[in-house]
Amino acid sequence: MIKVRNKMSFTEALFEVGFSDPSQFITQFKKTLGALPSQYKL
Secondary structure, X not given: OHHHHOXXXXXXXXXXXXXXXXXXXXXXXXXXXXXXXXXXXX
């Protein structure tokens, strides 16, 4: 995620791209990719 790499916090980046809270993002991420963001990172 480019915004996070540019010193923006993960939460700030989520809000900027349209998610209303981090749990909403995590739910959508898992639904789409079949893994949690922390699992995917590894």
